[in-house]
Amino acid sequence: MHSFFALNVETETQREINKWSILRLPDKGIRFSENTFNIRLCGFAAPGAQRIEALAREVDNLAATRIEIILDTLCFFPRHGEVKLTSITTPTDLGYLVDRLRRLLNQLNIKTSHRPYQPYITLLRDYPEEHFVDSDGSTFLIKPVSMSLYQSTLNNRSFPYVELLNWDVG
Secondary structure (H helix, E strand, O other), rough: OEEEEEEOOOEEHHHHHHHHHHHHHHOOOOEEHHHOOOOEEEEEEEOOOOHHHHHHHHHHOOOOOOOOOEEEEEEEEEOOOEEEOOOOOOOOHHHHHHHHHHHHHHHOOOOOOOOOOOOEEEEEEEOOOOHHHOOOOOOOOOOOOOEEEEOOOEOOEEEEEEEEEEEEEE
């Protein structure tokens, strides 16, 4: 099982991105549902219940600041044929939050990725590269409404995510 922290995008912005994505990208792959559009912060192996409680206590102590993210670039990732809406730069406040979460996970002996962070929303998977089109200059201002801890659950050979914890931001 897998867990991750994510910033949840406001519903109206999710709808706006979904509508734009449908018009911009032909239906050739698996389109993600707009209610799954969130900004992943960091992923890690699912911890046990005791570690989740410890993690929740520590995350409660993180000062939640209002973060704004501009997503303006479409990228294609050939490994899984994923199309992501992303940004070339990471806002300083967002990078700081990701670093703090990673340090916290390491302090609790929970392994996490140390790859450079870049904010994104996954729009499609199993998308044929020949149908991919570059960005059209559209920009989306993301004002997260909350931060959540999600965990995967095995369900008919797929891995839907369940929200375990939620924190207000800003």
